[in-house]
Amino acid sequence: MPLLVTEAPNPGIIHYETYGRGRPVLFLHGWLGSWALWRPTIEALGQEYKTYSLDFWGFGESRGSGENSANLQSFQVDSFVEMVSQFMDKLGIPKAAVVGHSMGGTVSLNTGIKYPDKVVKACCIGSPINGNSLNLLLKLSGVPAFAFIVWRFPPLLRMFLRIYSRFMAKDGKKMAAMISQDVSQVTMESFFQSIGTLRETNLTDQLNKITMPTLGIYGKRxxxxNPNQRHLLAKGVPHAKVVYIEDAGHFPMLDTPDLFLETLRNFLKIK
Incomplete structure (x- = not known):
């Protein structure tokens, strides 16, 4: 289990998994997720690329400086951008393609905006450009009082996740098992702080700073x-390739794995 220690102003421990050989590609998970979402993808791409799949602070096996303290900065979306930058510096990765799902895709785009010399390609999958596109329950999860109540009553949280899992992917049982495992490693601080800052994020006016090849993948279901975020991406980044998958929901890599992998592989091949 590779671990990496980051420095101030956001010291913490990053857990990551690496696989394959070739040009570097970083994979970033979404809210309540972990590196494990990307296991099939990095195994499929490992013969062509050196893949790195990270756990954000407060998720999976990574731990940030905000846990057990009043400092919650480690769990903000902007801090995740700095985490990616530090990760690349620590491992001597000067440039990489950065692929992110949901919140991770917002981080991917934001990293491309703030560190254009480090990001050679940016990909977002089901990612909010504007935090208002999150559904109501996710918005509420960013309210500390609501998050505290849900967190103090695990049966309520499990019921909420079990019901939602049925609609998030075609294979509801598999999705429920994956989320249950990932949520067991999440802290309350990262639970509400990360989604709270994602809700307040709006990259619309900054998208014109993205100059590298860009891919957006959104599922109709x-x-x-809200998959209408694809329109904001297409308008703000005119050179971006935007793929709209009719038969996919929030997890195209699970709902339509062959199409997803083909789309991502073709994008990564772009010189």
Whole structure:
């Protein structure tokens, strides 16, 4: 289990998994997720690329400086951008393609905006450009009082996740098992702080700073992030390739794995 220690102003421990050989590609998970979402993808791409799949602070096996303290900065979306930058510096990765799902895709785009010299390609999958596109329950999860109540009553949280899992992917049982495992590793601080800052994020006016090749993948059946976000991406980044998958929801890599992998592989091949 590779671990990496980051420095101030956001010290913490990053857990990551790496696989394959070739040009580097970073994979970033979404809210309540972990690196494990990307396991099939990195295994499929490992013969062509050196893949790195990270756990954000407060998720999976990573831990940030905000846990057990009043400092919650480690769990903000902007801090995740700095985490990616530090990760690349620590491992001596000067440039990489950055692929992110949901919140991770917002981080991917934001990293491309703030560190254009480090990001050679940016990909977002089911990601909010504007935090208003999140569904109501996710918005409420960013309210500390609501998050505290849900967190103090695990049966309520499990019921909420079990019901939602049925609609998030075609294989509801598999999705429920994956989310249950990932949520067991999430802290309350990262639970509400990350989604709270994602709700307040709006990259619309900054998209024109993205100059690298960009891919957006959105599923028509997404009930987590409104797929109309694809229009904001296409308008703000005219050179972006935007793919709209009729038969996919918030997790195209699970709902339509072959099409997803083909789309991503073709994008990564672009010189």
């Amino acid at each position: 997404d009930i987590i992030v």
